Amino acid sequence: MSTQTTIQKEISLSGVGIHSGKQAHVTLSPAKPDTGILFIRSDQNIQIPATISHVTHTTRATTLTHDGVAIQTPEHLLAAAYGMGIDNLIVTIDTEEVPILDGSAQPFVEAILNAGIQTLNTPRTPITISSPQSIIDKDQTISIIPSDHLQITYILDLSHVFVGIQTVSVIITPDSFQTEIAPARTWGFESEVQALLEQNLAKGGHLENALIIGKESYLNTPRMTHELALHKCLDILGDLALLGLKRPITGHVIGFRSGHFLNTQLANLLLN
Numbered sequence: 220m221s222t223q224t225t226i227q228k229e230i231s232l233s234g235v236g237i238h239s240g241k242q243a244h245v246t247l248s249p250a251k252p253d254t255g256i257l258f259i260r261s262d263q264n265i266q267i268p269a270t271i272s273h274v275t276h277t278t279r280a281t282t283l284t285h286d287g288v289a290i291q292t293p294e295h296l297l298a299a300a301y302g303m304g305i306d307n308l309i310v311t312i313d314t315e316e317v318p319i320l321d322g323s324a325q326p327f328v329e330a331i332l333n334a335g336i337q338t339l340n341t342p343r344t345p346i347t348i349s350s351p352q353s354i355i356d357k358d359q360t361i362s363i364i365p366s367d368h369l370q371i372t373y374i375l376d377l378s379h380v381f382v383g384i385q386t387v388s389v390i391i392t393p394d395s396f397q398t399e400i401a402p403a404r405t406w407g408f409e410s411e412v413q414a415l416l417e418q419n420l421a422k423g424g425h426l427e428n429a430l431i432i433g434k435e436s437y438l439n440t441p442r443m444t445h446e447l448a449l450h451k452c453l454d455i456l457g458d459l460a461l462l463g464l465k466r467p468i469t470g471h472v473i474g475f476r477s478g479h480f481l482n483t484q485l486a487n488l489l490l491n
């Protein structure tokens with residue numbers, strides 16, 4: 220049976236939030252067994268556990284709230300922790316939104332690797348999927364089926380634009396996470412940018428931290444084939460990390476057009 224982990228030493232990162240546009244300073248610190256991932260808003264003196272019961276919004280990004288104090292866009296950091304097998308972590312942040320950095324999970328993976336991984340003695344409590352389950356919302360579906368490992372398959376249907384259909388399937392290990400999932404950046408449509416700004420979203424978004432889909436081509440260069448669908452896998456992993464200490468999950472997740480809402484619904488289903 221595998222045991223829990225944390226990081227070996229403290230490490231800091233800073234950057235702007237993609238929606239708030241606010242500068243954030245983040246420190247990742249080692250945590251005791253059974254802590255899970257715990258956010259501390261140092262400007263408010265509030266602790267916010269990264270668990271499904273603290274999710275309050277899933278529009279565009281996931282928001283966690285405790286005592287009226289929020290953490291926005293934690294999913295790429297949570298995906299990095301999950302993908303690298305980190306169970307326990309204290310994340311101290313001085314504002315409401317986790318920095319977007321380059322739009323992917325890679326800077327968080329590098330921070331974790333620089334800090335080093337510490338194995339603890341406490342056993343994990345894994346989730347094994349015994350029967351297939353699906354959640355459907357309008358034209359979106361997420362399913363999980365029994366498997367010997369954690370695998371994520373995603374079908375992205377952008378057949379109405381030049382992108383077409385992207386299908387990816389990755390067995391999640393720390394190695395595959397680092398090479399195939401972590402580098403995939405967040406993305407959006409050029410045509411949506413103005414509307415997002417009007418809703419007070421995407422104020423920190425630009426071509427350095429998101430892959431932007433224009434009318435006939437990308438406005439910047441994709442890092443990898445199927446980067447859009449691979450980022451969707453990254454988001455699924457970040458939202459499944461909200462199962463907290465119930466990890467690792469052994470099952471095959473299949474997303475079709477799904478996003479944070481269905482991802483967090485699946486996490487809710489697996490919790491019970």
Ligand SMILES: [Zn+2]
Pocket residue numbers: 294295405450453454
């Ligand atoms: Zn994302």
